[in-house]
Amino acid sequence: MSFFSDENTRLAEEIIKRYPKARSAMIPLLHLAQEQEGWVTEAAMAEIAELVGTSSAEVLGTCSFYEMFKREPVGKYLINICTTMSCALMGAADLMQHAEKALGVKSGGTTEDGMFTLEGAECQAACTEAPCLQVNYRHRYRVTADEFDAMLAELSTPDPGVPEHGVLSQIRQHIPEKNTVGALPPEEVNAPPVWLNTEEDQS
């Protein structure tokens, strides 16, 4: 049984072709795996290792390095409340406490219905808008307790305008065949990369 769905297997093969070395596709494939399941399962890591020709341990090493690859199930909506300096000064701790009460879980936990996961996070580069948070990595600025409750209500509606955790847009971009690097390792590539070739565009 393969982990990736048929469609994603096709996509994975296309992604691998974008890189001169298959191993370079490891992170995009981890994203793809996370999109499929909402988190990165062990089966996913093992299959990616096979696809890119390395060991599962190496995929685990890469995957576990990045906070945004979740190796345990998370809710449909991942709420990251910034707890770094500016937000801390502007009431992040109060907001976190409110969020914990409102969701009934501690920071790091997932609600029983699998809707929300609450996490504290480091600076989200929106210090002028403190306190801020992200829902599936989409910013919400100057969040008050009331706004937080309203946000939860909004997210509980059928179509809140925020895609589920793991959904990607970048990975599905279509790269025309002529622009892929191909399966050649760098040392064997003699011609300049296709995207450097501007002559064709000028003509």
Next chain:
Amino acid sequence: MSDSVPNEVSVNINGAEVRAKAGEMLIAAADRAGVHIPRFCYHERMSSVGMCRMCLVDVDTGRGPMLQPSCMVPVAEGMSVDTQSEDTKRAQEGILEFLLVNHPLDCPVCDKGGECPLQDQTMAYGPGESRFVEEKRHYEKPIPISDLVHLDRERCILCDRCTRFADEIAGDPLIHFTERGNSTQVLTFPDEPFSSYFSGNTVQICPVGALTAAPYRFKARPWDLDQVESTCTTCSMGCRTAVQSSRNELVRYLGVDIESVNHGWLCDKGRFNFEATNSEERLTVPLIRDPNDERQLLGSDWGSALANAAEAILDAGSDGIGIIGGSRLTNEDAYAWSKLARSIIRTDNLDAQLGDGLPAELVHSLPPATIADACEADTVLVVGPDLKEELAILHLRLRGAATKGHTKVVEINAAPSGCEPYVERAIRCGSGEAAKYLGEILNSDDDLATRLREGSVVAVVGRSSMAESDHSSIAVAALIRDELPHATFLTALRRGNVRGALDMGLAPGVLPGRTAIDNPSSALDDIWGYTPSMKGLDTTGMLQAAAEGKIRTLVLLGADPLSDFPDRNLAAEAIQRAETVISLDNFLTASSAQADIILPTTAYGEQGGTTTNLEGRISRLTQKITPPGSVRDDWMIATELAWRLGGDLNLTSKEQIWREIEQVAPSHAGVTVERIMSEEAREGILVQESSVEYIFPSVQEPPIADGYGLRLISGRKLWDASTTTSMSPSLRPLAEAPVLKVHPTDLQRLGILSGSDVRVISTRSTENLKAVADESLERGTALLPFNQPGFGANRFIDATAAVNDIRIETL
């Protein structure tokens, strides 16, 4: 500069001028100049990573001194280095204080305590106290990451040595850094243990007690250990080892770094099989078959056992005796037996190989190569066994040459091998048809043909499969010799001192010193007095003669033909039919258990002497412990038997035996005892001369398999049912039960589900085995490991056939 040498630069280290190779790292240059820079992550056999920062030194390249990690800074002309400056010392104190932030300092219960680089360097370079009062990191300790290695993540200082070794050297990246920052830790993937054949090396290079070896855990403290340097005889690589004992018991082997052979690495089999020497199962007194009850063996004394043995030998007469085995023996022991057989028993029926090697004359006559030659050659042509399974360190060296150097490894084999990840080309041939495939390539316009003809070539030639006769290897050797006259050879013979045994004449037709039986040296003639003029029988011949009743007494010199001879039926018949079987062994093996007289011998670590590796490199073995019971060296048994047979070998000690070898063996002339005892012998003394000629027989192509049969391919695994592995409690469980691997289409055709039991039929035997589908095999072939617990492929093999076919059926 006037005295500048190309590729050399001059560096000032602590005020002294040091010549260094351009491009080499500063720490390496300092090492050679005798300046020690403390380090944890740097290892001279692996790439630098600059992980631990312990090797920071003040480097001045003209812009004033700056702290730089000496393992990451290449030497440059005019560089001025201070390894003892105030800044350096402060940096070292700081790094150690940081490294100890999370280190548990459980040294009193840690195996590494007493030989720990972290402990030693903290004492030498540390600040003495820490300013950290915070709680340390906590992890479950220790966790087994494989059957042999335990990991204590609290002790780990994240130097990247083990993970680098696994990836870079072993090619098994099964351990990796996981998580990030403060929680970074070395781990395996869940349910994918670090089951590398080389895992023990990570324990040796770990600079703290994070990795410990299951067979050594809590066995001894380093300051209780006695140590001698010796040579591993598990396979014929001859890796240099340090043998350590505590209270007269072997407790640990460490790899010793010598340039010509093992670079400090050992395979796990060689590293951990000291347990066999310590085994309770060791034979300690002579045993004799009970005259009243054939099924019983009785404990005896040396006097009667030897008398019985001598009587059986006398009874059988020169033509009625066969001596099989001898590759467990040291060179001196082998010489004593060769002398006993030829000059006193007056037979040439002796063979150290068990029908699983190559003819001795062929081994002696091929132009020799060294391992280093192979690692520098343009092309290494491997036509032989799966090196990863049978000569694991040779596989490691070739892998290193292929991944880091310019060497291209090309393999011609009937089944996939462990070398495939790094070979440039794996050419799949039919079993027994390697020569045909190689010939086709050489006569084509393939790039490979040009490279083989024009570049340097080292051929590693051995038996690809036990289910094919040696004719296929002989054909390959003949072809390479004819078509590629510049090629040199490594013969991939597997057993411990098999090369030494052949050099000492433990093979029909060859005398000590690589001379033919009809061409003895005058010194040999003088000292031996008699040598047979006719070439005797090899193991297959002896077993056939015994099965026909022509050989009446069989002597097994540490040989177990029932397990190791390719044709079990023939071996069983021979042992059954022989009137007397005399076995010299460490253990009751399948064969020695059926012997009539069993003489217990010393094992590895209990005897001194010399051994010869597959290159012909002679190195020293050192005795470390006293042997159990009343066991004796094999040469002593030979001299005792000689005396009882009315002769005298005039051999009194291993040293004196070597002096005689040096006199009578032309190839060994000049290899004096003094040289063997000298520092030079650490790298081994290479002996490459030979006067033996080999007349290549005409070899026929193997018959084509019929549509119903599967051609059997059988090689050995590292973890098999061999005596030392099965007598080592830590290693025994690693040998897997045998399964027959067949291409899925072949299984489908017969309506067999992968994983089910099937009936396997050969001309020799019919047995039930589990069959598993394996797509990497060619259709029409079946792969079965040669000697796994409970079942040996030798039940199916006819040793006289060029190739062996089997049929499988549903039950």
